[in-house]
Amino acid sequence: MKFGGTSVGDASCITRAAKIIVNAAKEFRCVAVVSAMSGVTNRLIEAADHARAGNAGEAAAILESLRKQHETALSSLVRQEEERQPIRQRLQEVLSEGRRLCEGTALLRELTPRTLDAVSSLGERLSAPLVAAAVKDTGAASEAIEASGLIVTDAFHGGAEPQMEATREKSQKRLGPLLENGIVPVVTGFIGATTHGQLTTLGRGGSDFSATILGAALDADEVIIWTDVDGVLTADPRLVQAARTIPEVSYREAAELAYFGAKVLHPKTLNPVVQAAIPVWIRNSFAPERRGTKITPEGRSIGGGVKALTAIRDVTLISVGGPGIVGLPDVVGRTFSTTADVRANVLLISQSSSQNDICFIVAAADAQRTVEALRKEFAQDLAHHNVEHITVDPNIAIVAVVGENMRGIPGIAGKTFSALGREGVNLIAIAQGSSESNISFVIEEQDVKTALTTTHREFGLDSPQS
Structure with a gap:
């Protein structure tokens, strides 16, 4: 079971999470993975940024406010002072480490990826002892465990990849005996370590990923991701009032939705469990009586083909083109090898068969360096007007229409685009993969x-899916 930041946001949320864990532990051997309390990781990164600018005092003030926040939660969760003391000691050690890291950063005015990983991991290391204490207080034996001793990763700081064989060995050795003895391990999410023991993180939102890595390593029956929504929804409820929970989706549908910005899952979450076909649930810790969404290898057909919609904003459309590029060899290859060189993640590609224009979309944060690199690569061609323009449009968004069974149903694209046409929505570019589990369009x-x-209504997603 994984509990996100809002699910362990304060003492009352932690108490609620502890009850869910203890109830599960009565029936199953259960491992809990926890995020930092909500907002804490952002505050830690803010402290690291202050330290990089030389403001050690500002960084120390943030750490002090975090100490008070966790101390307040500890006072509510653990009634006996003598039981609080060892936990307080542990929190102090973690915060002292944070202070040393910030002081060193302020002195050098340099924030390395390795140091940023160490600072941003402190939130999970503070929340795990609190959750373990609450579980103990609610009636099940529990122990806080740091995932740096379980999840082995490569050395890519800020987005490390797990090494599953080594992780399986360490996790079974460390957690197996606890589970045998009825002790619930409460593991820090988001964190791993290299084979040399150097702390790494799995990228923002990586606690989901931690849960499925450990689920696969321990051959779990299922993984439950407890969050603050009722599961995977047909659309973002802030934009579509009629959005509903989908009872069951396939791995592929969930991965498409995660990739295209649905906040409910970290994009890499499902990778570890696919091979073992372990189901993953998304459930609401604030309403544990609700069933949530089950993610399975096959999902479940709902007849209509389209399951859900999602949109990504904060993206930029880049076009490389002009009539002159038709005869130019390897414009496509040069465009995308240049984009890959600057590590920009391409979210969508669309090209006309005449090859006059290649347009693709990257995250807004990657746009400037991508365009600069392309202008450098095509400098000669631009000078001779073989390539006429490299243009940028930041005022766009991608909408993805997702569903596993779309491939067998004719007319989904037509239905989508005629509905949008009626509403006067202008389509800038369209892309559909050969898998046909998603049609993406740029508006x-x-x-x-x-x-x-409009699309939600057109495909009848307003009515409940059974």
Whole structure:
């Protein structure tokens, strides 16, 4: 079971999570994976940024406010002072480490990826002892465990990849005896370590990933991700009022939705469990009586083909083109090898058969360096007008229409685009993979709400899925 930041956001949330864990532990051998309390990781990164700018005092003030926040939670969760003392000691050690890291950063005015990993991991290391204490207080034996002793990763700081064989060996050796003895391990999410013991993180939102890595390593029956929504929804409820929970989706559908910005899952979450076909649940810790969404290898057909919609904003459309590029060899290859060199993640590609224009979309954060690299690569071609333009449009969004069974149903694209046409939504580019489990289209950012509401209604997603 994994509990996200809002599910362990304060003492009352932690108490609620502890009850869910203790109830499960009565029936199953259960491992809990926890995020930092909500907002804490952002505050830690803020402290690291202050330290990089030389403001050691500002960084220390943030750490002090975090100490008070966790101390307040500890006072509510553990009634006996003598039981609080060892936990307080542990929290102090973690915060002292944070202070040393920030002082060193302020002195050098340099924040390395390795140091940023160490600072941003402190939140999970503070929350795990609190959750373990609450579980103990609610009636099950429990122990806080740091995942740096379980999850072995490569050395890529800020987004490390797990090494599953070594992780399986360490996790079974460390957690197996606890589970045999009825002790619930409460493991820090988001964190791993290299084979040399150097701490790494799995990327923002990586606690989901931690849960499925450990689920696969321990041959779990299922993984439950407890969050603050009722499961995977047909659309973002902030944009589409009629959005509903989907009872069951396939791995592929969930992965498409995660990739295209649905906040409910970290994009890499499902990778570890696919081979073992372990089901993953998304459930609401604030309403544990609700069933949530089950993610399985096959999902479940709902007849209509389209299961859900999602939109990504904060993206930029880049076009490379002009009539001159038709005869130019390898424009496509040069465009995407240049984009890969600057580590920009391409979210969508669309090209006309005449090859006059290649357009693709990257995250807004990657746009500037991508365009600079392309202008450098095509400098000669631009000078001779073989390539006429490299243009940028930041005021756009991608909407993805997702469903596993779309491939066998004719007319889904037609239905989508005629509905959008009726509402006056202008399509800038369209892309559909050969798997046909998703049709993506690019529109102006201001039209996102209209596009989602219209498409949601067009495919009957307003009515409950059984």
